[in-house]
Amino acid sequence: MESVAVSVLAAAVTAGTPILYATLGELFAERAGVLNLGVEGMMLVGAVSGLIVTVHSSNHWLGLLAAMVAGGLMALIHAVLTVSLRANQVVSGLALTIFGTGLSAYLGKNMIGIPVPSPFESFELGFLSHIPLIGKILFQHDVLVYLTYLLVPFYWYYLYQTPSGLNLRAAGENPGATDAAGLNVNRIRYSAVCLGGVLAGIGGAYLSLAYAPSWLENMTAGRGWIAVALVIFATWDPLRAMLGAYLFGGIEALGFRLQAVGITVSPFYLKMLPYLFTILVLILVTSSNRRLRVGAPAALGLPFEREER
């Protein structure tokens, strides 16, 4: 029984990592006040770009870079539309998801079935990997997973302990005041959205270069949407996002392990769980006495124009 638990948790980490990257990216954008529903499309474009470049260069770092650029560029489109042109953020995001899904399928058409020459492989981190239990769960993965161990605390520190992070949060809470304080709200939002796209691209590339090295149309299978839900579930906090990502990833991993020990849970029920959890959190978060403490950035989803304060 213990080994099943360990293997589920270890699988939860790898399954949760792509979701975590996408969630961290979405967190950035939403903290700045921009809702980015294009995460799924950005992940897919990142996944396919990463794969194509890796197959042609046999270098997965180049592939990762390509994925970051691809995700960032798509996010740039979203930023132009929603920040400069002040279009409706929901519509723009959805359009980009559809666009990204189609574009990635088109680009990836000739890549289906091609084995990836040098995917990211797991490696051990010296003595850390041999700590009983924890070692197996946390320290026998690939470099992109290890990167998140650094990224999440760094992000937490950035968001809550640095002036720059404060500016980011301010842009999402009250852009009018932020603008009056002399900061360039548009620039903050552009950077946040693009960075969000870059991280979503990494999340996608993790799928095609590390998790299941290959390309298949619609490879992300809805993980981008889980990321959007996860931001809410984590109440816009990076540490909770990490826990949530592993929780949601774990649900995915749980299904097979349960089957393998003879317990049958409907896979469709398991697929619903992340969203059910998110709705639960939404209910808790919006109940009146909690709303003021743990809430969405106040200006989330609203375009900012100086003249219209």
Place this chain on the structure above:
Amino acid sequence: MLKLRRVAFWVLLIFILTMGLMGCGKSTTQPTSSEGKEKLKVAFIYIGPVGDAGWTYAHEQGRKYLEQHVPDIETKIVEKVPEVDGEKVATQLVQEGYKVIFATSFGYMDGIINVAKKYPNIIFLHCSGYKTAPNVGTYFGRMYQARYLSGIVAGKMTKTNKIGYVAAFPIPEVVRGINAFTLGVRAVNPKATVNVVWTNTWLNPALEKDAAKSLLEQGCDIITQHQDSPGPMQAAEEKGAYGIGYNSDMSKYAPKAFLTAPVWNWGPYYVKVINEIKEGKWKSSQYWGPMSDGVVGLAPFSKAVPEDVRKLVEEKKQLIVSGKWDVFTGPIKDQKGEIRVKDGERMTDQAMLSFDWFVEGVQGTIPAKK
């Protein structure tokens, strides 16, 4: 603000037009041989992409074989057609002048029957289905024979006596494959078990790989699959375990893990059917091609498979091909130990086609239909 809007608008418009031009054109017709002769137009409807290294890839190989071996035909493929669109695509193909249509997935069945009623002069061939009409035939292969042989390999080479099977859907075809495989395993290794995990998908590499991982974590040291991607093979490769693929030779995805795979070989069948049609001799039937017809077989053994195992497989293969013996010949017990097929008795085709129980040695359950 206005200028930016205008610029954005024009950029987007030009972009859309460019994409449109790039995306059009390029249908995949391949005309063969001489002009002037009336060419028989043959179309193939595929459920997946030809690059899936699996089911559709095998049909595509068959089509290419057909083109090389039969003159004066023109073939066309339509890939990635969802099951609900089968009827629509088939109708379109008929309207484009195609006289023979191969529909290569179970889910196209009812759609094809409907279209066939409207076009009695067109011949339809439905793979893996069971409904026929005067102008609709079905075809499939006795894949279970190849599965049995691959089971022998697994049974002989497992050290933990636990073999993992990543299975798609609990339908009779898949259950039959699991049972045949298990019979092969137990024939050479009565202590081994076959552990089944259901993925509920034909093609989803990440999910399939994860399912295989969960079996490997349980102690299985050989993984096989009824899935269309090499995902499970990759999981086996990473863990240093062995893998038996499916549909096609998956050795390039898992060079160290790959042992062999039960594969489809549609080419000779396609040639036979088209020749029959050309000579006017074709009649609707439910073809269930045995290994002796070449429709199913095993991919070449990798270096890891030792000589004595190869010989054993070859012996059993000859027995099956000669018709003297078939896989589901009794005595066969189910998971509860009850005898379902008596000693010396052979299972009927009908019973095999509606297989809904597991043989002894399978660890797993068939989810009940609601």
